Amino acid sequence: MKNKVSIAVVGGGISGLVAAYRLSQEGFKVNLFEPKELGGLLSTFPIGANRLEKFYHHIFPHNKNTLSLLSELGLKEKVQFTNTKIGLFTGRKTIPFSTIINFFNFPPLDFKQKIRLGINTIRLKHQKWQKLIKYPITKFLPEYLGNHAYKIIWQPLVEKKFGSYTDTVMMPWLWARITQRSKKLGYLNGSFQCLIDRLAEKLSENGVRIRGSAVDDMAIKDQCIILKAGGKNHIFTHVLFATPLPVFKKIASKVLSPDFVKQQLSIRYIKAQCLILALKHPLTQYYWININDPKSKFIALVEHTNFRSVDDYNGQHLVYLSQYCPPGNGPYPKNKEEILNTAIPLLKKINKNFSPNWIKSSHLFSSQFTQHVADKQYYTHLPQIETPLKNVYNISIAHIYPDDRGIEKAIELAEQAASLIIRS
Ligand SMILES: Cc1cc2nc3c(=O)[nH]c(=O)nc-3n(C[C@H](O)[C@H](O)[C@H](O)COP(=O)(O)OP(=O)(O)OC[C@H]3O[C@@H](n4cnc5c(N)ncnc54)[C@H](O)[C@@H]3O)c2cc1C
DSSP, rough: OOGOOOOEEEOOOOHHHHHHHHHTTTTTTEEEEEETTTTGGEEEEEEEEEESSSSSSOOTTTHHHHHHHHEEEEEEEEEEEEOOOOEEEEESSSEESSSHHHHOOOSSHHHHHHHHHHHHHHHHHHOOOGGGTOOBBHHHHHHHHHHHHIIIHHHHHHHEEEEEGGGOOOOHHHHHHHHHHOSEEEEEEEEEEHHHHHHHHHHHHHOEEESOOEEEEEEETTTEEEEEETEEEEESSEEEEEEEEHHHHHHGGSSOOOHHHHSOOOOOOEEEEEEEEEEEOOOSOOOOOEEOOOOOOOOOEEEGGGGGGGGGTTOOEEEEEEEEEOOTTTOOOHHHHHHHHHHHHHHHHHHOOOOGGGEEEEEEEEOOOOEOOOOOTTGGGGOOSSSTTTTEEEEGGGOOSSSSHHHHHOOOOOHHHHHHHHHO
């Protein structure tokens, strides 16, 4: 029976890799299509004698699926959890924002505002997210936490991330971000590339064929699914799309009903770009700084070498500056030089000793599909793993709700999709 089944996994990000791994463990014949390097949003690039994620990545101690997969792959001993320091940059200075003491010393809010913010944030964490579905962030939070606290803490961040979509984002998105954070963060010695490489090794041992081409088109004929990739047709009995949803939408639109495409696949995504600087000197004492200054388009500064040792990178201090590029926030700089020009004044405000000659190298990475917008109707039209097409399945970050997208949920979805295929 198994040799009559031929499965394609489209997309070699963490979810596609895990799905292909689980299917190949069951003895199925699997082809994986990935036009770029494996790893997707989790992919890395070489720096110093090591590798670094193009987009900052860490895991949380409660990420059970991730820790269990790492254990299974013999990588558990590479995981290290570290307490991290968080700051909030107001436009003039960076204020520590990691501990209860920091919170009570936080100058932009008075005592009453802090008490209201503190108590209601704790109440929010204990709410059932289902009760929050009807409420847009921009209406609920100012009333719940206080207008001033909302303006200082949340408004700049949600507006930088969602731009003109901000008013449509509902509270479960924010609830998930509040409840799932922890101060202790985990990373893999040698970067998350170790996980990608180990999965790739396992795929090769299990006979998975990795094809370096993008899937451009799909047709269905006589119960077979025909994928067009690299100018050739490939025939399968089952296909799992582990690509961003708009990619699946584009490829499958011809064979799906227009109503389904409109209702379930028309989800808005936001692009992100990360500028990475390798510096001669440390910039701050923080791992993560929220850039709450509304004048800057950057949303966060992540100093990776305040999380991992600088010795891992030949003494270079590594800093990410990230920005999302939603509509409504004006034009975003497009190339590295333009982004650097907007970063330098910010870096000087964050550390007055900073000088551009600290920069040993700079790297820019961007991705079109990094954050989906969970609006009011989202919950009722949540994308499903099974599609109306027999034996065609789909997983993506947009399938994750209300939890925050991430490695943990990508693994969970991949495992669910693989078991559906195995049972079909
Ligand atoms: C700035 C940033 C920071 C993040 N930080 C964290 C973090 O700290 N912790 C965490 O857990 N998560 C984090 N994430 C989220 C995490 O990276 C993602 O949730 C996860 O990597 C998604 O994996 P995926 O396989 O679902 O999708 P992707 O990684 O997007 O993979 C999809 C793959 O499909 C391929 N593809 C596209 N089109 C085609 C086609 N036509 N044919 C074949 N293949 C195709 C792409 O090349 C890509 O490799 C972060 C994300 C961003 C953007």
